[in-house]
Amino acid sequence: MLMNIKLKFIPVILIAILTSCQMNSGDQNEDSTSLKGVTQTAEIISMNGKKITDELLKLQQENLISAKDASQLSKRLNEDLDHYLLHQDIDTKGIEQLFLESVKSFENIKINRSVFTIIQSAYHSITSQRMMRDPAKIDMTIQLNTNNMMNQWFENYQTDGDKLTDLITQVQKEKRLALDKDITAAEYDEMINTVNKIKNDSLISKEQLKEMLIAGMRKHANKSNNSNLAILNVYGAIDRIKKLGIEKELSAIYEKKWVKPKEPSYAEMKQQVTGRFTVLLNEEHISQNEFSLLTNTLINDIAYCESASINDKGKIKDQLLKGLSILKPMALDTEDREAVTDWYFMLSQKKGVDIKSELNKWLYDL
Structure with missing residues (x-):
């Protein structure tokens, strides 16, 4: 922020x-x-x-x-x-x-x-x-x-080793800040140990890596939606770094555990966006230009989804990813970035498009 x-x-x-x-x-x-x-x-x-x-x-x-x-x-x-x-x-x-x-x-x-x-x-x-x-x-x-x-x-x-080192640093930070209350310190340590093992052991085959990640996801992703998303992000990051191609398998485990919250209407989402960033503007945490960029981008994407046909899934996904790309570099704290992620996730759910992997990357910057 x-x-x-x-x-x-x-x-x-x-x-x-x-x-x-x-x-x-x-x-x-x-x-x-x-x-x-x-x-x-x-x-x-x-x-x-x-x-x-x-x-x-x-x-x-x-x-x-x-x-x-x-x-x-x-x-x-x-x-x-x-x-x-x-x-x-x-x-x-x-x-x-x-x-x-x-x-x-x-x-x-x-x-x-x-x-x-x-x-x-x-x-x-x-x-x-x-x-x-x-x-x-x-x-x-x-x-x-x-x-x-x-x-x-x-x-x-970056090399693969650099990327894994950054992932370890990120998970250690999440553990220290206790960003997700229902992930225990022991579970964070287990995920960190998994990343370290993969980083330091060049003899692990791709098939073994796939089994490790899927088993870890099944073991730990039994919590709240946000915590499960954080866990998916860790294993998903390893999948991307090592180019294992198991994104669908990991996402399927997340989806199985996902609990659908009560979703706000499009009008309520617009009010939430304006209200949240008006507070940040009044407290001088963001500038007028940043306020305009945040609210215009989000409200335009909400309006687009509201009027778009559910059959235009490709165009809807492109619109949402464009909005995320525009907002990616914004200097927001974790809570506000999570709010942005929630809005885009709800829009994707309303229109039946899958952007979970992109939301993982956007939220945790891995």
């Missing part, structure tokens, strides 16, 4: 505007609106730059990166944010080039999932502002294409 911090303005931008030519009253109103937009952009970029520095400091305090690496990352990412303030017409290719040049400069740093998420957030901040420059013509492809490119880069960058 975005932090509530005191913002600093960028004087160079303001001076450039305030020293412009004299204007008539109509021009003054137009320029006042322009000034407000530029100032808000500077505020958001400044806030995200501070957040990046704070998040890197947390990783340093957790001994996940060195002070030198944290400083190098913070300096370069904030330079890229400042670059955007001076080049706000930058296109997708230019943003992608910024990213590629920066990660190349980080070749001396081991980029794990935690570090990559922070790196990615810098360019998400840039693409969010870039696509919202003209609210009447929001160009979501800028963010979608850049986000897809960054994810593909990280997919190619």
